[in-house]
Amino acid sequence: xxxxxxxxxxxxxxxxxxxxxxxxxxxxxxxxxxxxxxxxxxxxxxxxxxxxxxxxxxxxxxxxxxxxxxxxxxxxxxxxxxxxxxxxxxxxxxxxxxxxxxxxxxxxxxxxxxxxxxxxxxxxxxxxxxxxxxxxxxxxxxxxxxxxxxxxxxxxxxxxxxxxxxxxxxxxxxxxxxxxxxxxxxxxxxxxxxxxxxxxxxxxxxxxxxxxxxxxxxxxxxxxxxxxxxxxxxxxxxxxxxxxxxxxxxxxxxxxxxxxxxxxxxxxxxxxxxxxxxxxxxxxxxxxxxxxxxxxxxxxxxxxxxxxxxxxxxxxxxxxxxxxxxxxxxxxxxxxxxxxxxxxxxxxxxxxxxxxxxxxxxxxxxxxxxxxxxxxxxxxxxxxxxxxxxxxxxxxxxxxxxxxxxxxxxxxxxxxxxxxxxxxxxxxxxxxxxxxxxxxxxxxxxxxxxxx
Amino acid sequence: xxxxxxxxxxxxxxxxxxxxxxxxxxxxxxxxxxxxxxxxxxxxxxxxxxxxxxxxxxxxxxxxxxxxxxxxxxxxxxxxxxxxxxxxxxxxxxxxxxxxxxxxxxxxxxxxxxxxxxxxxxxxxxxxxxxxxxxxxxxxxxxxxxxxxxxxxxxxxxxxxxxxxxxxxxxxxxxxxxxxxxxxxxxxxxxxxxxxxxxxxxxxxxxxxxxxxxxxxxxxxxxxxxxxxxxxxxxxxxxxxxxxxxxxxx
Numbered sequence: 001x002x003x004x005x006x007x008x009x010x011x012x013x014x015x016x017x018x019x020x021x022x023x024x025x026x027x028x029x030x031x032x033x034x035x036x037x038x039x040x041x042x043x044x045x046x047x048x049x050x051x052x053x054x055x056x057x058x059x060x061x062x063x064x065x066x067x068x069x070x071x072x073x074x075x076x077x078x079x080x081x082x083x084x085x086x087x088x089x090x091x092x093x094x095x096x097x098x099x100x101x102x103x104x105x106x107x108x109x110x111x112x113x114x115x116x117x118x119x120x121x122x123x124x125x126x127x128x129x130x131x132x133x134x135x136x137x138x139x140x141x142x143x144x145x146x147x148x149x150x151x152x153x154x155x156x157x158x159x160x161x162x163x164x165x166x167x168x169x170x171x172x173x174x175x176x177x178x179x180x181x182x183x184x185x186x187x188x189x190x191x192x193x194x195x196x197x198x199x200x201x202x203x204x205x206x207x208x209x210x211x212x213x214x215x216x217x218x219x220x221x222x223x224x225x226x227x228x229x230x231x232x233x234x235x236x237x238x239x240x241x242x243x244x245x246x247x248x249x250x251x252x253x254x255x256x257x258x259x260x261x262x263x264x265x266x267x268x269x270x271x272x273x274x275x276x277x278x279x280x281x282x283x284x285x286x287x288x289x290x291x292x293x294x295x296x297x298x299x300x301x302x303x304x305x306x307x308x309x310x311x312x313x314x315x316x317x318x319x320x321x322x323x324x325x326x327x328x329x330x331x332x333x334x335x336x337x338x339x340x341x342x343x344x345x346x347x348x349x350x351x352x353x354x355x356x357x358x359x360x361x362x363x364x365x366x367x368x369x370x371x372x373x374x375x376x377x378x379x380x381x382x383x384x385x386x387x388x389x390x391x392x393x394x395x396x397x398x399x400x401x402x403x404x405x406x407x408x409x410x411x412x413x414x415x416x417x418x419x420x421x422x423x424x425x426x427x428x429x430x431x432x433x434x435x436x437x438x439x440x441x442x443x444x445x446x447x448x449x450x451x452x
Numbered sequence: 453x454x455x456x457x458x459x460x461x462x463x464x465x466x467x468x469x470x471x472x473x474x475x476x477x478x479x480x481x482x483x484x485x486x487x488x489x490x491x492x493x494x495x496x497x498x499x500x501x502x503x504x505x506x507x508x509x510x511x512x513x514x515x516x517x518x519x520x521x522x523x524x525x526x527x528x529x530x531x532x533x534x535x536x537x538x539x540x541x542x543x544x545x546x547x548x549x550x551x552x553x554x555x556x557x558x559x560x561x562x563x564x565x566x567x568x569x570x571x572x573x574x575x576x577x578x579x580x581x582x583x584x585x586x587x588x589x590x591x592x593x594x595x596x597x598x599x600x601x602x603x604x605x606x607x608x609x610x611x612x613x614x615x616x617x618x619x620x621x622x623x624x625x626x627x628x629x630x631x632x633x634x635x636x637x638x639x640x641x642x643x644x645x646x647x648x649x650x651x652x653x654x655x656x657x658x659x660x661x662x663x664x665x666x667x668x669x670x671x672x673x674x675x676x677x678x679x680x681x682x683x684x685x686x687x688x689x690x691x692x693x694x695x696x697x698x699x700x701x702x
Contacts, residue, residue, distance in 0.1 A: 008701040012694055019690055023683045030679040031658070039598035040671035070648060079650070080670075096653070416495060416513060416593040423496065426588050430485040434584060435478045442474025449469060 034087060047084045051147045055089045058154055063093045064146065065118045066130075067111045070098055074115050074131045077138030085146065110186070119149040126152050127190035152192035157210045159398050161188055162198035168219035170243075170373055172197075178379040181216060184390070187381065191391055193398070200226045206233055212398055213240040215252060217373030222251045230255060237363040239397050243373035246307050247334065260318040260359055261369045262310040268303070268353050268371070269342045270328035280342060281305050282374075283324040287352060291319055293392045299385025306372035308353035316359035316367065321393070323352035358393065366397045455558035459566025460573075463540070467574060472539070480532055480578050487524045488585040491517045513595045518586070522603040522669045525582060526662060529611050530643060534635035536574060537618025538628040540567045541696070545626035554696065564692050568619055575611045579604060599671035606668020609681035613661060614639055616688025623695040651677075 038045045047055075064082050068075035075096070082094045099106035099114065109118045115131025126149040130142045139145065163172050163185075172195070174180025188195055198206060198213070201223075206213060213233065222230075230252075234240060244253055246267045253263040270283035282304035288294035301322065308330050311318035328351030329344045331337055344350075355371045374380055376390050418426075467473040495516045544550040553563060583604070589595050614635075621635035622628075639661065646660025657663055661684070664677040 005701060008698070012698055016691070016694055020687065023687060027658075027676070027679055027683055031676045033675060035675040036667075037673045038671065039602045039673055041596050041598050045670065045672050076650065076666075079652070080672075083652075416492075416499065416589075418496065418592045422592070423493070426492070427489055430585050430588060431482060431489060434485070434581065435481045438474055438477045438481065438581075442468075442471060442478075445468065446471065 045080060045084065047081075047088070047143055047147075051085075051143060052088060054147050054150050054154075055085060055092070058089050058091050058150060060121055060154075061091050061093065062119055062121045062150065062153055063095055065095045065097055065105070065109065065120065067097050067099050067106060067109075067114060067116045067118070069100075069114055072114075073137045078117065078130060078142070081138065081142055081146065085150075110190075117146070119146070119153055121153040124153055124158075124192065125190075126192040149192070158194050159192075159210045159212065160194040160196055161212045161214055161394075162196055162206055164200070164213060164215045164218070165197050166199045166201060167222060170216045170377070172216070175378060178377060179374070180378045181373070181376060183378045183381050184376045187387060187391065188394065191394070193394075200229045206238070208233070208236055208238055211239065212394070213238060215240065215242045215244075215249075217243050217245045218249045218252060219245075227251055227255060231258075234259065234365055234367065235363075237361075237365045239364075239366045239399070241368045241370070241394065241397055243370045243376075244307060245371075245373050246305060256367070256369055258314070259316045259367060260312050260314040261357055261367070262312060263369065263371065264308045264310070264330055264332075264349075266308055266330040266332045266349075267334075267337060267342075268306045268308050268324055268328055268351075268355060269331045269344070270324055270351070272325055272327040273302070283328050283353075283355065285322045285324055285355060287323040287325070289320055289323065291321060291358070293358065293396045294321060294389075297385065297389065297392065299388065301385045301389045302375060302380055302383050303355040303370075303372040304374040304380060306355045306370075306375070308349070308355065309357045309369055309371050310354060311357050311359070316361045316365070318357060318359035320354035320357045321368075322356040322389070323354055326351050328353055356389075356393070358396070364399070366399065368393045368397050455562035456566045456569065459558065459563050460569045463567050463570030464573060467570060472535070473574060476532055476535060476574070477578060477581065480528060481581050483528050484521070484525050484582050485585055488517070488521050491520050492589075513589065513593050514599055517589065518595050518600060518603070519669050521585070522607060525607055526610055526665055529607070529614055530639055531636070532578075533575075533611060533614040533618050534621070534632040534639065536571050537615055537622050537635055538632035539622070540571065540619050541622040541692075542625055542628045542631040546628070554699070560696055561693060564619065564689055564696070568615060568689060571615045571619070572612060575608070575615060579607060579611070596671060599669075602671050602673050603669045605673065606665045606677070609668075609678065609685075610661065610665050613681050613684035613688065616685040616692075617642075618688075620688045620692045620695065623692045651680075 064085065066075065066078045066082065068078065079094070079096070085092045086094055097105045099111060106112070109116075109120070109125060109127065111118065111127070113129065113131075115129055117128045117130050119126045119128070128145050128149055130139050130145060131137075132139050163169070170179060170181045171177075172181045172185040175182030175186065185195055193212075198204060213230075215230075230240075234255075242249075242252055242256060244256075244263055247265070250265070253265075256263060267281060268283050269280050271280050273280065273282055273284040282302050283306065284300050284302050286300045288297055303322070303324070308324075309320065311320055330349040330353055331342050331344075332348065333342075333345070336342065356369070358366070358368045360366045375386050381387050381390075495513065498516065541550070544553055554560065586595065586600055590597075617638050618631075618635040621638060622631040624634060625631050642659065642661045644660075646654065646657035646663050649657035649663075650666070651658050651660070651663040658680070664680045667674050667677050
C-alpha cells in the first residue's frame with residue numbers, strides 16, 4: 001500500500017512540476033514577444049507618427065536612463081512611454097536607475113533629482129526632466145521631449161556654442177555666485193550642445209556651420225578689428241546670441257543697430273514687479289508676441305537689470321520676443337538711478353518695452369538679443385520660464401527646425417454634465433434600488449422553494 | 453466533456469437556491485456602487501473647485517472615476533471570491549456527497565469544470581451588474597469605452613484566476629471556512645508578493661496577480677497578461693484535479 005502511494009505520489013509530483021515548467025516556459029516566450037494592443041479611443045499609449053519617423057533614423061544604440069524611485073506614477077508613466085520607443089527600434093534600450101541605490105550612475109550623468117531622464121549615445125548625452133511638479137506624474141509632453149532628445153543625439157553634426165571671452169563677460173564656469181553663468185553652461189550641455197570658449201584676438205576662426213556665438217554681457221571695450229570680425233561673421237550667415245546689459249557693451253549695441261536692433265541706453269524699471277530679491281529693476285514678463293519660439297509658451301519670465309530693445313526691419317527680418325508690462329518705463333537718468341532713486345518722468349518712455357528680440361536674414365543668419373544677462377544667471381535661471389525661454393531661443397538660433405512639436409494626447413472626455421437632483425437619483429438607483437431588487441428576488445425564490 | 457453541463461446546472465441551482473449568491477451579489481453591488489458614487493461626487497466637486505484649476509486639464513472622467521472604480525472592484529473581488537468558491541468541493545465533503553459524486557461515471561475533469569463554470573457565471577453576473585454604474589456615466593459624460601472594455605476583460609480574467617485558486621483551496625478541506633481562509637491567504641500572498649515592483653522588472657512582480665491588471669485598466673491589452681491569467685486559471689484547475697485525484701490512492 002505504501003509503495004503504491006509512493007509511486008502515485010511521485011507521478012503526481014512529476015506531473016505538477018512538468019506542467020508548471022511548461023507554463024513558465026510559455027509565459028517566458030510570450031513575455032518576450034511583447035505583443036500589445038492599445039484599445040483607448042485616442043490611442044493614448046501609442047507614439048505619434050512623428051516619433052516613429054524619428055525612430056526610423058536611429059542607427060546606433062541609444063540608451064534611455066530613467067532616474068526614479070522604485071515606485072511612483074511618474075516611474076510607471078515613464079516606463080510605459082519609453083517601452084513604446086524600444087518596441088519600434090531595437091537600438092533603443094531602457095534602463096531604470098534608483099539614484100539612492102546607484103549613486104555612481106547618478107553622479108556620472110550629473111543627476112540630482114528623481115524624475116530625471118538621460119538619453120545617451122556613446123559620450124553624447126541629453127538630459128531631461130519628465131516629472132510634472134504639480135501632478136507628480138509624467139509630463140504631458142514627455143513624448144515630444146524624448147523624441148527631440150533623440151533627434152539631437154542622432155543629428156549628423158554636433159552644434160557648438162562658442163562663448164566669446166576676453167571682454168569681462170560673465171563667467172560661464174562659475175556655478176556658485178549669483179552673477180555667474182555656470183548653471184546656464186550646464187543647461188546648454190544638457191541640451192546636447194558642445195560648449196567652447198572663443199577669443200577673437202587669439203586669431204582662431206569661428207566656423208560658420210554648426211556654430212553659435214554667445215556674447216554674454218561684455219563689460220570692456222572691443223577693438224575695431226574685433227568689431228569687424230563680428231560683423232563679418234554675422235554678414236556671412238553666422239548665428240549669434242547677444243546679452244547686452246545696461247551701461248555696457250555699447251560697441252556691440254551699435255553693431256546690432258545695423259541689423260535692425262535698437263538697444264536703448266536705459267534701465268527698465270517696473271514697479272509692479274515685486275519679486276523678493278528682484279524689486280523694481282527686475283521686470284516680470286508675460287507678454288510674448290507670436291513667434292514659433294514663444295508659441296505655446298505660457299510661463300512668466302523675469303529680466304533683471306535690463307535694457308529695452310526696439311526693432312526695425314532692415315537687412316534682417318526682426319521681431320520683439322518679450323515685452324514688459326504697461327507700468328514699466330525706460331529710465332535714462334543714471335545719476336538718480338545710482339542714488340537708488342527711479343522716478344517716471346514725462347519724457348521717459350512707458351511700457352510695454354521689449355527686452356528680447358530676434359532677427360534672421362535670407363543668408364541663414366540668425367541673431368537673438370537680450371537686454372539682460374542676469375535673467376540666465378545662476379540665481380535667476382530656474383525662475384519660472386527663464387530657462388525654457390532661453391533654450392527655445394537657442395534651439396531656434398541653431399536652426400534645429402527638425403525638432404518636432406507633438407501635441408500631448410488627451411483622454412476623450414470633458415466635463416460631466418449632471419445636476420444635483422440627478423446625482424441623488426443615481427445614488428438611489430445604484431446603491432439602493434438595484435441591490436434591493438436582487439435581495440427581494442432572492443427572498444422571493446427562497447420563499448417559493450420553502451412553500452413548495 | 454460529457455457531464456460538464458449537468459454539473460454546471462446543479463451548481464448554479466444550488467448557488468441560487470441558497471442565500472449565498474444573492475448576498476454576494478448584493479454586497480458586491482452595494483460596495484462597488486457606493487465607491488463609484490464617491491468617485492463621482494469627488495469628480496463633481498473638483499470640477500468646480502477653484503484651487504484645482506491648475507490641474508483642470510488633467511481632470512478627466514477616466515482618471516478620476518473609471519480607473520479607480522475598476523481598481524476598487526479588483527480589491528472587492530479579492531475578498532468576495534473566496535466566499536463564492538469555499539463551498540464548491542468542501543461542501544460536498546461535509547455533506548457526504550463527495551464519494552457519490554467522485555465515483556459517478558462523470559469524469560473528474562468534467563466535475564471540476566462544471567463547478568468552475570458555475571462560479572464563473574456568477575462572476576459574469578456580478579460584473580454585468582457593476583456595468584450599470586458605468587452606464588450611468590455614459591449617460592452624462594463620455595468615458596473611454598475602449599478603456600472600459602479592456603478593464604472588464606482584465607477584471608474577468610483576474611476574477612477567473614481567483615476562482616481557479618479558490619476551487620483549489622476548496623478541494624483541500626472539508627470545512628468551508630477553512631477553504632475560504634486558505635483561498636484568501638493564497639490570493640493575498642499572490643497579490644502582495646510583487647507589490648513593490650511591476651510585472652516587467654522582477655520575477656515576483658511578474659508572479660503578482662494584480663500587476664497584470666494594471667495594463668488592462670489603462671486600456672492596453674498585452675498578450676503576456678492574457679497568457680498569465682490563463683496560466684493561473686489552468687494551474688488552479690490542474691492542482692484541483694491533482695488534489696482530488698490523489699484521494700483515490702492516498
